[in-house]
Amino acid sequence: xxxxxxxxxxxxxxxxxxxxxxxxxxxxxxxxxxxxxxxxxxxxxxxxxxxxxxxxxxxxxxxxxxxxxxxxxxxxxxxxxxxxxxxxxxxxxxxxxxxxxxxxxxxxxxxxxxxxxxxxxxxxxxxxxxxxxxxxxxxxxxxxxxxxxxxxxxxxxxxxxxxxxxxxxxxxxxxxxxxxxxxxxxxxxxxxxxxxxxxxxxxxxxxxxxxxxxxxxxxxxxxxxxxxxxxxxxxxxxxxxxxxxxxxxxxxxxxxxxxxxxxxxxxxxxxxxxxxxxxxxxxxxxxxxxxxxxxxxxxxxxxxxxxxxxxxxxxxxxxxxxxxxxxxxxxxxxxxxxxxxxxxxxxxxxxxxxxxxxxxxxxxxxxxxxxxxxxxxxxxxxxxxxxxxxxxxxxxxxxxxxxxxxxxxxxxxxxxxxxxxxxxxxxxxxxxxxxxxxxxxxxxxxxxxxxxxxxxxxxxxxxxxxxxxxxxxxxxxxxxxxxxxxxxxxxxxxxxxxxxxxxxxxxxxxxxxxxxxxxxxxxxxxxxxxxxxxxxxxxxxxxxxxxxxxxxxxxxxxxxxxxxxxxxxxxxxxxxxxxxxxxxxxxxxxxxxxxxxxxxxxxxxxxxxxxxxxxxxxxxxxxxxxxxxxxxxxxxxxxxxxxxxxxxxxxxxxxxxxxxxxxxxxxxxxxxxxxxxxxxxxxxxxxxxxxxxxxxxxxxxxxxxxxx
Ligand code: SF4
Numbered sequence: 001x002x003x004x005x006x007x008x009x010x011x012x013x014x015x016x017x018x019x020x021x022x023x024x025x026x027x028x029x030x031x032x033x034x035x036x037x038x039x040x041x042x043x044x045x046x047x048x049x050x051x052x053x054x055x056x057x058x059x060x061x062x063x064x065x066x067x068x069x070x071x072x073x074x075x076x077x078x079x080x081x082x083x084x085x086x087x088x089x090x091x092x093x094x095x096x097x098x099x100x101x102x103x104x105x106x107x108x109x110x111x112x113x114x115x116x117x118x119x120x121x122x123x124x125x126x127x128x129x130x131x132x133x134x135x136x137x138x139x140x141x142x143x144x145x146x147x148x149x150x151x152x153x154x155x156x157x158x159x160x161x162x163x164x165x166x167x168x169x170x171x172x173x174x175x176x177x178x179x180x181x182x183x184x185x186x187x188x189x190x191x192x193x194x195x196x197x198x199x200x201x202x203x204x205x206x207x208x209x210x211x212x213x214x215x216x217x218x219x220x221x222x223x224x225x226x227x228x229x230x231x232x233x234x235x236x237x238x239x240x241x242x243x244x245x246x247x248x249x250x251x252x253x254x255x256x257x258x259x260x261x262x263x264x265x266x267x268x269x270x271x272x273x274x275x276x277x278x279x280x281x282x283x284x285x286x287x288x289x290x291x292x293x294x295x296x297x298x299x300x301x302x303x304x305x306x307x308x309x310x311x312x313x314x315x316x317x318x319x320x321x322x323x324x325x326x327x328x329x330x331x332x333x334x335x336x337x338x339x340x341x342x343x344x345x346x347x348x349x350x351x352x353x354x355x356x357x358x359x360x361x362x363x364x365x366x367x368x369x370x371x372x373x374x375x376x377x378x379x380x381x382x383x384x385x386x387x388x389x390x391x392x393x394x395x396x397x398x399x400x401x402x403x404x405x406x407x408x409x410x411x412x413x414x415x416x417x418x419x420x421x422x423x424x425x426x427x428x429x430x431x432x433x434x435x436x437x438x439x440x441x442x443x444x445x446x447x448x449x450x451x452x453x454x455x456x457x458x459x460x461x462x463x464x465x466x467x468x469x470x471x472x473x474x475x476x477x478x479x480x481x482x483x484x485x486x487x488x489x490x491x492x493x494x495x496x497x498x499x500x501x502x503x504x505x506x507x508x509x510x511x512x513x514x515x516x517x518x519x520x521x522x523x524x525x526x527x528x529x530x531x532x533x534x535x536x537x538x539x540x541x542x543x544x545x546x547x548x549x550x551x552x553x554x555x556x557x558x559x560x561x562x563x564x565x566x567x568x569x570x571x572x573x574x575x576x577x578x579x580x581x582x583x584x585x586x587x588x589x590x591x592x593x594x595x596x597x598x599x600x601x602x603x604x605x606x607x608x609x610x611x612x613x614x615x616x617x618x619x620x621x622x623x624x625x626x627x628x629x630x631x632x633x634x635x636x637x638x639x640x641x642x643x644x645x646x647x648x649x650x651x652x653x654x655x656x657x658x659x660x661x662x663x664x665x666x667x668x669x670x671x672x673x674x675x676x677x678x679x680x681x682x683x684x685x686x687x688x689x690x691x692x693x694x695x696x697x698x699x700x701x702x703x704x705x706x707x708x
Pocket of ligand 1 (some may be wrong): 051
């Protein structure tokens with residue numbers, strides 16, 4: 001490996017911060033030395049603690065370097081051949097006894113584009129199963145569904161982050177970048193320095209909300225009503241952009257009528273946000289020429305998440321903001337490849353290029369690239385939670401790649417029990433996660449700095465993550481695993497182990513689709529610091545010509561979408577009429593308090609990697625229950641006392657953290673930890689009817705002081 005610095009990207013969140021890595025000198029601590037990469041415009045060298053300490057997870061002290069197979073109930077070291085043979089045998093047995101759909105595949109939003117693509121192809125062409133989905137279903141699928149409904153296309157941000165400081169107002173809904181992606185906070189700080197305003201909608205006074213010009217703190221699960229109340233006031237105050245509505249949208253009258261049924265006083269009763277606060281939010285949002293609404297997991301992780309995001313999108317349409325410069329709606333994606341992870345075929349209902357699996361033309365195109373009969377491709381399968389819920393019954397074996405559902409899935413004790421009931425479980429991971437610990441076979445795989453691949457950031461910017469250091473002995477890449485398993489299952493071709501070769505096929509498979517990567521090559525990604533999709537191929541095809549055919553020129557990529565037209569058949573955006581409805585589970589006498597869950601700055605997702613980093617563990621050593629002093633007083637609980645949070649699905653115990661930053665009717669738990677304090681033991685798997693996303697953000701609980 002070269003000893004010079006390799007420019008690459010962080011393994012964690014969707015900001016995909018740039019960083020330089022240099023192999024560490026012999027005899028020094030660690031595997032690589034991390035240094036600032038100021039040329040990447042998104043973070044300009046800044047990193048949060050997770051990114052700064054990410055090299056620690058490369059150390060063989062904390063990771064798997066040997067395959068493990070279960071013998072007499074115990075996971076023991078094994079050779080790669082034995083481990084791969086065991087997986088092939090497990091899959092073959094399941095298929096023979098129960099059919100291909102009894103084989104499940106569960107992927108991850110952190111997998112590179114190449115891995116996500118290869119995993120979807122493996123499931124559908126080697127296993128022949130429809131039962132594949134991924135943990136991104138838990139992450140932002142409601143925003144994706146709402147974006148497709150309204151704009152005909154789902155790309156997290158339809159504009160680059162650099163537009164944020166230049167707009168007039170940002171309404172940030174259910175997002176806390178101060179904890180989730182701290183380097184992004186500067187965009188909002190610069191917005192305010194430039195005279196713009198920040199409105200934060202969050203049931204908690206988060207570190208992000210503390211920086212806002214206006215903080216609205218609705219009851220969890222009521223931000224759909226909040227958005228309707230704001231639209232009501234926008235109409236009542238004559239702040240709509242009638243010409244834009246006429247020229248660029250459909251469906252206004254129905255959406256308008258739905259909003260007018262939500263009087264501000266009614267919305268105040270539902271949400272707890274006062275009418276003067278609603279009026280002030282409308283003033284801040286409508287007065288500037290440019291304004292944005294950005295959502296994250298808050299509005300999305302609800303049993304009505306698609307409608308909730310749709311209601312916020314409606315605000316940007318009614319005021320003529322979507323598809324205008326420095327304005328519009330965007331979603332701040334969470335996982336590192338949350339965007340690309342859902343574009344290339346590991347989602348239950350989609351094929352590469354963001355094509356729909358039940359579209360005959362999409363099936364024909366992708367089948368041709370894959371060299372298979374379109375009729376041999378299975379149809380859409382179960383969504384993530386539904387797939388996990390079917391384990392042990394309809395689904396008998398499961399291959400997990402890059403996910404830890406024992407900690408991250410809703411109703412996690414039930415999911416853990418379903419996983420334990422499987423006839424066969426194989427997990428590919430870098431560490432022995434809680435899910436891997438239950439497996440029959442565990443394969444140790446390479447990670448970010450040890451392999452090359454692409455990710456697609458929250459901006460829709462496709463990025464090249466470069467290999468900076470050799471992996472430890474005994475470790476193989478996920479692509480090598482799929483190649484080896486395909487061979488053992490009788491498919492010798494079609495699963496290259498070289499990421500660039502996979503990407504070349506992905507380009508062809510995505511060509512002409514919504515997420516069109518046909519004009520993107522590794523060379524362009526390296527030279528241009530990323531390329532925004534859609535980026536169609538220049539005339540002449542996609543074979544190696546992303547730089548342009550002779551006499552032609554490369555497509556520049558598309559940093560800003562919708563400026564001329566939306567991606568709908570008639571080019572117009574669609575208002576979606578929505579009405580308030582309650583969370584699937586509202587407080588009652590038995591469970592009188594609302595629970596909402598989220599993240600802390602020093603941990604990432606299920607914590608499988610970050611809980612193994614000393615510095616991060618010191619900063620965030622375990623779960624806690626955030627509760628208001630009034631609730632704490634009623635319980636007789638003092639700061640740090642263990643409190644139990646009980647829902648219809650189970651019980652979690654963690655120390656009390658008492659703060660006025662949370663509503664008295666709500667408690668908050670971060671979800672990064674397993675065991676007694678596992679927040680997802682409590683959460684409700686009620687699914688959004690469109691996105692199939694579970695309701696992580698609101699469920700009814702009771703809180704008890706432990707030992708009192
Ligand atoms: Fe990594 Fe996200 Fe932190 Fe940036 S903000 S360093 S991408 S975890």
